[in-house]
Amino acid sequence: MAKIEGDENEKNALDCQHQDILRTIFEKCKYESVHGLQRPLELYRERVLYYTDTTEHVLDAVLNSENVSYRPDLFDRAVINDSLKTMYAQQESFSFNDIYEKIKDKVKVPDLNSFCRAMKQLGYKPMNTNYGNIIVEDPKLAYERYLFLKKMFKLRAASKAIYYIDERTIDLNKTFKKPWLDNEDVTNNEGYVFFHVVSRNGLEKGLFCNQANAEDFSKWISDIVLSFMKASSVIIMDNSPLHGKTVIEPISRHHTKADMLSWLQRNNIPCSPSMRKAELYDLIARCPVKDRQYQLDLIFQAHGHEVLRLPENYHDLSMTELLWEHILSSAFSFETTNVFNLKTKVYNAITTIRQEKWLQFETIIKDTENNIFVVDQAIEQALDAYEIDPRDVM
Incomplete structure (x- = not known):
């Protein structure tokens, strides 16, 4: 629904605690506008605590609550977007609840509240239009996804070698989650973090680390990974803190x-x-896109390679995601109470995957990219019939 500046009802909807947090954040952002950042960007936990005056205990409680919430995977998002495409074409108003009713029997969504929270985290929000309220994705996210997919189509057509780089936590929980994505510390005293590069040919390189950080990752790339890559290759990875820091700020009026x-x-x-x-x-x-360049990307570029960062909310648009789904669902037995033995079992499981399975992974990713592109285009065309309330985009 369109927001009206100074709406007293909206202000009253916030309890005192929320109002205090907003005032605190406002004052600290105002101070930083003059004096610069007071906490380094990479220290994200410290930044949250600084801005909100929140305790470690409260923050951990909130994050633990988020960890068990619903996260739509690629299949779920395909179902959601297909439903949105149909609802836009009908040119009628609808809410999160209406979407939930359409998709709840097709995807494994726990409940309406979990679904609404997940959709908001993915960048969807209500918009007031000439046909009433509808749910719309932040156009910046769709635009960045479009740029990624167009580049992928062009690079695939040029028959470039494509490598997917990722990491997973290897511990006795045997969930093989991505560090950082689930608010985990990559320093794993009870297990390993597995750096790996895969392609249509299988596992190219892998490294198990106890103390994993961005410096370790960069050194692994420079000393080992770059040596085997084909000339003019393409590297696909997400924006994990392990994958480097930005080194170039967005363009300003002072640039040439x-x-x-x-x-x-x-x-x-x-x-x-x-x-x-x-x-x-x-x-x-x-332009809704931000020009983000990373020190690690510049290293790849200096060796003649091109780096593509996965679109926001689409970190699983990667062959590595299919690899770990396969490992978790395969017949390999990981029964062990020794993390070193687990590491060996996981490595053996990956290296014994047959070539046709890797080619199948590649086909699934290519088909998924094409489907996303087609549905995004249909949604874009359907939304042209809507007139968005200008107060919702200010």
């Missing part, structure tokens, strides 16, 4: 005209050298 043109071209935004800097920056300011 050449910098602005380069930025726009990198983001596939039409522009012309004949345009003035003010015109170029106007395009940049209106």
